[in-house]
Amino acid sequence: MIRDTETLQILLDSLRQFVGEVLIPRENEVADTDAIPQDIVEHMQAMGLFGLTLPEEFGGLGVTMEEEVNIAFELGRTSPAFRSYIGTNNGIGSIGILLDGTAEQKQHYLPKLASGELLSSFCLTEPDAGSDAASLKTSAVRDGDSYILNGTKRFITNAPHAGIYTVMARTSTEIKGAGGISAFIVERGTPGVSLGKPDHKMGHKGAHTCDVIFENARVPASQLIGGVEGVGFKTAMKVLDKGRLHIAALSVGAAERMLDDALRYALERKQFGKPIAEFQLIQAMLADSKAEIYASRCMVLDAARKRDDGHNVSTEASCAKMFSTEMCGRVADRCVQIHGGAGYVSEYAIERFYRDVRLFRIYEGTTQIQQIVIARNMIRDAQG
Structure with missing residues (x-):
């Protein structure tokens, strides 16, 4: 549903101009250097591209699904690396907080994601869990007012640059499948969290992925999305x-x-x-x-x-x-x-x-x- 045709058209026209005059001419540079230039990142921040799908109350544009796909039609006309850099903030990197997060979690993180101040990553895939995501093995064990996380996540988009990671971890070994999995917001720099070497991929130069490794990483219980175990994964699937x-x-x-x-x-x-x-x-x-x-x-x-x-x-x-x-x-x-x-x-x-x-x-x-x-x-x- 398009809420305001004129406003959307203005956004699409400016985006089409940005893609044609700024992004396409820089594609070879990104491919050669395997990096998104900082001036382009700042340009995307100024255009509000990091918060396209986030609600206006948190500084985003709050686009509808029809508006979003029209935007994606335009972004698809250039190197996928540009879209990938803003993609996690508009999708899997923020959706758990947006839909299930506590009021405090939303107020603290969503405005920073919408502005591009923070980059997010979504940590679900593991060495032995991909399409069968409910079989993941990363564990989160309650220890007082914290959880201890252990496990490895694989092929995590934007992980080398992310300020926060939405991490799916098993909080219950008794509840099989998705019901025993919870979502946590883990901040960059948390002791016990480390990154693997960047993946060398067939394509998508400038869009970076790597392993995210948790070794007895202590995460405050306040970082459990929604404050309730067994919720985050179900929402992600929905x-x-x-x-x-x-x-x-x-x-x-x-x-x-x-x-x-x-x-x-x-x-x-x-x-x-x-x-x-x-x-x-x-x-x-x-x-x-x-x-x-x-x-x-x-x-x-x-x-x-x-x-x-x-x-x-x-x-x-x-x-x-x-x-x-x-x-x-x-x-x-x-x-x-x-x-x-x-x-x-x-x-x-x-x-x-x-x-x-x-x-x-x-x-x-x-x-x-x-x-x-x-x-x-x-x-x-x-x-x-």
Whole structure:
């Protein structure tokens, strides 16, 4: 649901200008240095991009789901590293505090997240727990007015830069599955908390991940999200549809960027005396990509509007995430093919995008997890 069309359009226009005039020209710099320049971070802070989804009462913009996916369409048109840097504050890094946190926790942390003063990370995945998140082993044992945390979290986005970590840990060994898992806000510098070496990934240069290690880390009981055990993980699972729609929208934006670049190249590149865009087999790849992007955009917008209207969109969000991320991979492959040999060298952005967008089919739930979610929901609905 768009609350004010004019206001949203102003935001989207300024964001489109920022992406086109500031971010896209700096993509190679980020890829070469593996870092987001500080002046860009400050620019994003000034635009309010760290608090897009956080409520206005905490200094955010409080965008709706439909507004958020429209923003993601724009952000997807440049290197995913830029979006990743602000992404945790707008999603999994803040959502537990926002939905389950005590009044004190919200007042203390959310304004700092909205302004970008603090960067957040979400610590769920472990060496032996990923898609089966309820099997995590990181423990939190009550000891007076504190909890002692032990365990290792893996592939944690923004961990090298985060000021706070939302950590999922098992507070009960008797309650199996999600019910025995609680969420904690752990501040950077807490004794017993250390970071592993940065991961060297296939793509996403400038977007950093690493292990977060807890060795008898003492965390005050006041940092238990909501002050109640067994709550945080359940809430995180309930809002997965939001993150999945966001990644689906990013995939649409990235696919549009890749197709625009491929079309421009096809119009400029000549073979046999004419632009390769005039060859029908090139046209087929362009047309297939355009149609799939259009279908994805429609799916994402439809699901976002239904979520804003209060509907359960678990199935729709998984459909959109699965189709859009897989679509993005197909578009990337076609666009490399259209570029020919030029698509395999780093002089052209498509070589980097081809590697970057591969991750979309993995995080926020793999394609295979989306298939399971969709099928299980279908079976449940059919059985009443």
